Amino acid sequence: MxxxxxxxxxxxxxxxxxxxxxxxxxxxxxxxxxxxxxxxxxxxxxxxxxxxxxxxxxxxxxxxxxxxxxxxxxxxxxxCSAESPKGRRSFCYDLKALESRKEHKPQNNAIDMAADMGIELLTEEEYRELQKFGDFDTKTSSWVKTPDNIRKLGGAIFCDRRYDIVFVYHNGAESYYASRGSVAY
Structure with missing residues (x-):
């Protein structure tokens, strides 16, 4: 891209x-x-x-x-798309995570795609701010900018909104799912 x-x-x-x-x-x-x-x-x-x-x-x-x-x-x-945009789903977190996958590699990663577009992933705080303007990610989830200490240990964080609450989760940065993408600014 x-x-x-x-x-x-x-x-x-x-x-x-x-x-x-x-x-x-x-x-x-x-x-x-x-x-x-x-x-x-x-x-x-x-x-x-x-x-x-x-x-x-x-x-x-x-x-x-x-x-x-x-x-x-x-x-x-x-x-402000209601769900994580379809064209930004099924990506792992970053290039290091993408390169670590031996098989079933996704097409891209969230960090590089955002950079290629001239944008950045939202932080957890920015994601929570976005949620004040509507109900976003009620069926999907989105990678958010992960703190270095978590990323150094191989993890990454993502958020979504369920039961009228914003949840923050963790996963291996190399993980990817059809319902997980990224929101950005």
Missing amino acids: KNEKRDLQPEQREEILRILKTRFEKNMGRHKGLEWAEVGTKLENNPEKLWSLYEMEKTGGEPDIIVQDKNTGEYIFYD
Whole structure:
């Protein structure tokens, strides 16, 4: 999925801007006090960020603004798809985990796919913040950024929402499941 050219064709730019604007207007509770005109202008002037949002959308994601960083003014987009996007499922956690598998290797890993898209996995705290805006991952689960001390021991963490509670679990980083993917920003 590596794509060195991180720019969109004019019709792709128009398409993603239209999708993002519609989603923005439909979900105003996620970004109170923000105006689309400012967001749209900032995105139009930042083609690499727009490309990343397009890539998120292509994998079945639904990027939307959750917050504006008070210090930098940067808009922070989270993937707000109801379930872990289909195009980002069945991946182990990272390259080390992928290389450790002797057979039945998945196509990719969550960390590298996110990096290829110019995004990052959410942390556990960010994942919990996302859950304040809806019920996400009620049938799937998502890898989240794993602390180094856990990863050094061979593990990785993932989260989901069941019984109206956000759960954090662990697994071997080389594990992958059809219902586990990644949400990102």
